[in-house]
Amino acid sequence: MKELEIRGSQNYVPVEIEDYPTSGWDKFTQVVKRTLKGELFVGLWVVFREMVKFDIHTLQYPEEVLPVSPRYRAVHKLLLLLESGSERCIGCGLCEKICIADCIRMDTKVDENSRKEVTEYSINLGRCIFCGYCAEVCPELAIVHGPRYENVSEQRAHFALKDDMLTPIDMLKAQKEYPGFGALSPNADELVKKTPLAY
Amino acid sequence: MYEMLLYLDGGNMINFKINGKDVVAQKGETILQVARKEGIYIPTMCYLEKTTPIGSCRLCVVEVEGYDAPILSCQSKPTDGIEVQTDSDELFKHRKNIMELYNVNHPLECGVCDKSGACDLQNKTLEFGLSCQSFTAKEQNRPKKDWGRIQYDESLCILCEKCVSTCNEAVGDDAIELHFGGYSSSIVPKGSETLDCTYCGECISVCPVGALISKDFKYTANAWELQKIPASCSHCSAGCEISYEVKHTSTEDQTQKIYRVTNDYEENTVCGAGRFGFDFGNSETKGDFSEAVEKLRNAKSIVFNSNITNEEAKILSEVSKKTGAKLVNREALNFQNFLKAFAVNAGESLYNGTLEDVADSNQVVVIGTKISTDNPAVRYALTQAFKRNRAFISYLHPVYDSLLQNTIRQFINYEVGTEEGVVALLVDTILENSELDLDIGYLSGETNVGEEELEQIAKISKRATKKTLVVGADLIAHPKAENIAKFLGLVQRTALWKVLIVPPETNSLGVAEICELSDEAVSPSVGYNMKADFVISALGGDFSVPALNQQEGTFVNLNREVVKTHVAVPFEGRNLNELANKVLGSDVENTIDYTKELFGTHFDDLEIFHLETEITSPKAEVSEVEDLPTFDGTLIYLSNPHLQFSPFTEKAISSEAPLLGSEQFAVAGKLSDGDEVEFEILGEKFRRKFQIDRNLRGVIALNPIFDMGLSAYSLSSNYRFQKAKIEKVK
Structure with missing residues (x-):
């Protein structure tokens, strides 16, 4: 067995690797040994033992999902203003412009209050590379990456439409400020340059 | 050589220095104009080439050695030997200060503003590295104003006055003005509560910020998303250079749609029809292709109009050659005959005037057209001639036009139907020693054109250096058009006057040059955008073809230039070329393959050029003006x-x-x-x-x-x- 160099403070355990057989006889004995040793039953025993003990370590997906880091970039969400419940998105089109996969599209028009209204917003998740630029460029913290990472679809072009991403109005209280990509830095207030307001 | 002669002339040239570089100004040029010509950058916010300098932004200040205070380069003309500095720490500080003041209370709504991404204020703010504001003013209530197709947002306005001077000096509507009031100054409609103008939208075009915008376009697209399709406007014979700005229709619908039309406002002035009338593409695909081919093959006459590209006109004449069908286009035929008669005495096959000639003139006579609606581009040229050169403009027409009241000096109202007499009198007036044998008393009486009025034209004509005669559609479709054209030919021949014959339709000149035309349609007839037994049209009809913003091709505009237009919106059906291929038994892939046959250059390599005129030996034959008709009744x-x-x-x-x-x-x-x-x-x-x-x-x-x-x-x-x-x- 070769000596393995162990680096750093990590506790590496070298795996036992026997030398390869060279002569024909050695090869034959290795095959016989491996066939008749009964290692399979060792493994089966371990499984059976743990099953009886009900000591299960695997995640019960889809009942259970792994919690993801807030900085993880999964399927996008569109957020609402916490105070008024109106949409944060102003339709400036910066996300559409910055998107390097060219997968964001939006339709805008003038609404009855003479404000810019976003009538449709879609992201082609088949093209999206989840780079996070859209969330980073958004001046209103309207588009963020949410924690939903399931992207199974029957088609290559799989769209997330505005209704899928927008926080439902009855879920407004549960809407969390997004701490990840494109969020305000903790010292954002200090960075603001003040404009004189003499009146 | 020519340049050298000018140089030796000396009197008109001013030698001075900008940033140490020796430059030469021609007499009348400002420091800014010379700097731009030499590629030296001087920032401006309010400068427009086509109007007199406004001088409201004060960004163009420069230092002149020996002067204490900086001067405005847009208004100041250089004198011999001065040394100009366009950039120094002092000037930069001064300009930065101006930009900071522009930004006082400018709403931070770039996120939704239509102008964002193409905004002069954004660009200049970044250029001067403004990162904070040190001035303050009390915010006022500035409601948005609804001016019909135009919306004015006072809070975004930086009061550069580009819109006012364009409206006044380039367009001539004179519909808006600056309401003085210090910090609460604003742009207001002149003399009325709401805007009452021709809605050319040129104010939208020149606005450096988002203060003046098109209401239809508002909030539908961002400047950077739109793809500019260079085109020539297809509505009138001016063939103005415009850009169709296109984008996909919506998230669901990927087909291209025109969102707006823009123009290079320094180069030309576009009317409202060109700016707002872009949505005329044909979305129908009606009719059976083989039926249309059959009809075209068996037609005895093909009726069409001049709202057509040169290539289509060429295709139609090829079809006519093959099938023997007559090409019927009365308006182009009138124009063709008019030009033929004109050429007899002019000694040239075409007229020699252009829009630039009109704008540069100091005397213009307009006859036989309600020019402000027939061809707004000519009207804008008239406005510029008046504003720049104080041109003496005479307008001869039976109908008074109030739109021109600020532009024209002389309105001559002649009797309907007497155009032949009016032209004869006019030609006799403006040509010294005309040797025309006219019964002036009779003509003057019948036409109602006073001799004093004509004398005034003659008097001005003696002094004026650049003179243009603008001839309109009334004369071209006149029963006595031939003799009228011959009279007018005499004017061009003298070389003292330029003559501009305004083609009645978009491409009348092109069609007149390309096609052999006849007058009366015989059955069975096929109409191309015209009424006939079988109608091939972009406006309904029996078989659908693309409209002019769905086609590529060329027009000949009133400047006698061949201009190009490109496809802005797609068309799903078949076009004239495909129909013609079947009839001709040929295999021409694209309509623009005919461009090479017409002008010898492939469409893609074609650059704007002037049609050549054939020089002939001029005659001087005009028929006697017979009894002039009288029109009574309504x-x-x-x-x-x-x-x-x-x-x-x-x-x-x-x-x-x-x-x-x-x-x-x-x-x-x-x-x-x-x-x-x-x-x-x-x-x-x-x-x-x-x-x-x-x-x-x-x-x-x-x-x-x-x-x-x-x-x-x-x-x-x-x-x-x-x-x-x-x-x-x-």
């Missing part, structure tokens, strides 16, 4: 309102089409405002609302024809004054 002039030219503009812009008459006309015809009336002109029945227009004078009513569908084109090929019996609908 007279109607076929004339479209502003924003409208044809069924295509009608498709894009909806507007009312009332019969307009003066108060005098109403009294004479016992009509009152709002009456429903019926009348018949040239076999077409009209039913219209009568409206009194207080700006009109005299007893001629104006009847629009743009809403008559394909009949509009056949109507417009006639003499435009017609008698009619107007009946009130009970």
Whole structure:
């Protein structure tokens, strides 16, 4: 067995690797040994033992999902203003412009209050590379990456439409400020340059 | 060599230095103009090449050695030997200060502003590295103003006054002005509560920020998303250079759609029809292809109009050569005959005037056209001639035009039908030693053109250095057009006057040059955007073809330039070329393959060029002016309102089409405002609302024809004054 160099403070355990057989006889004995040793039953025993003990370590997906880091970039969400419940998105089109996969599209028009209204917003998740630029460029913290990472679809072009991403109005209280990509830095207030307001 | 001669001339050249570089200014040039010519950058916010310097932004300040205070380079002309500095720490500080002031209370709504991404204020703010604001002013309530197609947002306005000076000096509407009030200054409609103008939208075009915007376009697209398709406007013969700005229709629908039309406002001025009337593409694909081919193959005549590209005209003439069908286009035929007769005495096959000539002139005579609606580009050139050179403009027409009241110096009202006499008198006046044998007393009496008025034209003509005669559609479709054209030919021949004959339709000149035309249609006929037995059209009809913003090709505009247009919106069906391929048995892939046959260059390599004129030996033959006709009774002039030219503009812009008459006309015809009336002109029945227009004078009513569908084109090929019996609908 070769000596393995162990680096750093990590506790590496070298795996036992026997030398390869060279002569024909050695090869034959290795095959016989491996066939008749009964290692399979060792493994089966371990499984059976743990099953009886009900000591299960695997995640019960889809009942259970792994919690993801807030900085993880999964399927996008569109957020609402916490105070008024109106949409944060102003339709400036910066996300559409910055998107390097060219997968964001939006339709805008003038609404009855003479404000810019976003009538449709879609992201082609088949093209999206989840780079996070859209969330980073958004001046209103309207588009963020949410924690939903399931992207199974029957088609290559799989769209997330505005209704899928927008926080439902009855879920407004549960809407969390997004701490990840494109969020305000903790010292954002200090960075603001003040404009004189003499009146 | 020519340059050297100018140099030696010396008197007109001024030598001075900008940033240490030796430069030469011609007399009359400002420091800014010289700097731009030399590629030296001086920032500006309010400067417009086509108007007199406004001087409101004060960014263009430069230092001149020996002077204490900086001066405005846009207004100052250099003197010999001065040394100009365009950039120094002091100037930078000064300019940065100005930019900071511009940003006081400028709403931070770049996120939604239509101008964002193409905004001068954004660009200059970044250029001067402004990162904070040290000034303050109390925010005021500045509500948005609704001005019809235009929206004015006072809070975004930086009061550069570009819009005011464009409206006044380039367009001539003079519809807006600056309301002085210090910090609460704003742009207001002149002399009325709401904006009352021709809605050319040039103010939107020149606005450096998002203060003046098109209401239809508002919030539908961002500047950077739109793809600019270079094109020539297809509505009138000016063929203005425009850009169709296109983007996909919506998230669901990927087909390209035109969102707006923009122009290079330093180069040209576009009218409202060009700017707002872009949505005339054909989305229908009606009709059976093989049936259309059969009809075209068996047609005895092909009726078409001049709202067509040169390539299509070429295709039609190829088809006509193959099948023996006659090409019928009365309006282009009139124009062709007019030019032929004109050439006899002019000694050139084409007229020699251009829009630039009109704008540079110091005397202009306009005859036989209601130019402000017939061809707004000529009107803008007239405005510029008046504003820049104080040009003496005479306007000869039976109908008074209030839109020109600030531009023209002399309005000569002649009797309807007497154009031949008027032209004879005019030509006799402006040509010294004309040797024309005219019965001036008789002509003057019949035409109602006073001798004093003509004398005034003659007097000015002696002094004026650049003179242009603008000739319009009334004369081209006149029964005596041939003799009129011969008279006009004499004017061009003298070389003292430029003559601009305004083609009546978009490409009348192109069609007149390409096609052999005849007058009367015989059955079975096929109409290309015209009424006939079988109609191939972009406006309904039996078989659908693409409209002019769905095609590539060339036009010949009124400057005699061959200009190009490109596809802005797709068309799903077949086009004329495919029909012609079947008839001709040929295999021409694209319509633009005919460009090479026409002009010898492939479409993609074609650059704008002037049509060459053939020089012939000029004659001096004019027929005697016989008895002039008199028109009695109710007279109607076929004339479209502003924003409208044809069924295509009608498709894009909806507007009312009332019969307009003066108060005098109403009294004479016992009509009152709002009456429903019926009348018949040239076999077409009209039913219209009568409206009194207080700006009109005299007893001629104006009847629009743009809403008559394909009949509009056949109507417009006639003499435009017609008698009619107007009946009130009970």
